[in-house]
Amino acid sequence: SSGINAEYGGCFPTEGELNDMIAEVEEDEPTGYVRYERFEPMMTRVLMDKSRYRPEPEDRIIKAFEVLDKELKGYKAVVSTQSTGDKELKGYLTPEELQRYMTTEGEAFTTEEMDEMLSAAIDQDKQLIYYKDFAPLMLLEES
Numbered sequence: 001s002s003g004i005n006a007e008y009g010g011c012f013p014t015e016g017e018l019n020d021m022i023a024e025v026e027e028d029e030p031t032g033y034v035r036y037e038r039f040e041p042m043m044t045r046v047l048m049d050k051s052r053y054r055p056e057p058e059d060r061i062i063k064a065f066e067v068l069d070k071e072l073k074g075y076k077a078v079v080s081t082q083s084t085g086d087k088e089l090k091g092y093l094t095p096e097e098l099q100r101y102m103t104t105e106g107e108a109f110t111t112e113e114m115d116e117m118l119s120a121a122i123d124q125d126k127q128l129i130y131y132k133d134f135a136p137l138m139l140l141e142e143s
Contacts, residue, residue: 013046015107021046058135065131068093068101092128095121 013021025038056064069089095118102109102117109117120137121129 058139061135061138062132065093065135068097069131091132092123092126092130094128098129 021042022034025034025042027033027035066089069091098121099114099118102114103111118129121134123130123133
């Protein structure tokens, strides 16, 4: 699929952007196949415009998990040792919490996508997702 090709190229278009790409290369009467002559120019454009489809940096991914940590009642009313008065987070999500959020909000993940994510994300000993350990795994190394 275009999404898999783009991801291998280090690009991460949204589901809506993928649908636009597919519509661009599909025949007038969809056959389920795409001619290479139509696919190659579109995919070249996507891969050359990496700034548009770039994955989020690690610190932004961690901040997103921290928002979920707070929103999913993982918020502890414990003042940290710092004088800033920041509240302390759990630092993890349960697989059920992450799955519930990722399949009901925004561009919902499919069951297959969740299974793949959870297999990489879950700490096998504690059966929790420690997001500061998982976030780096979500990044692609630049080549």
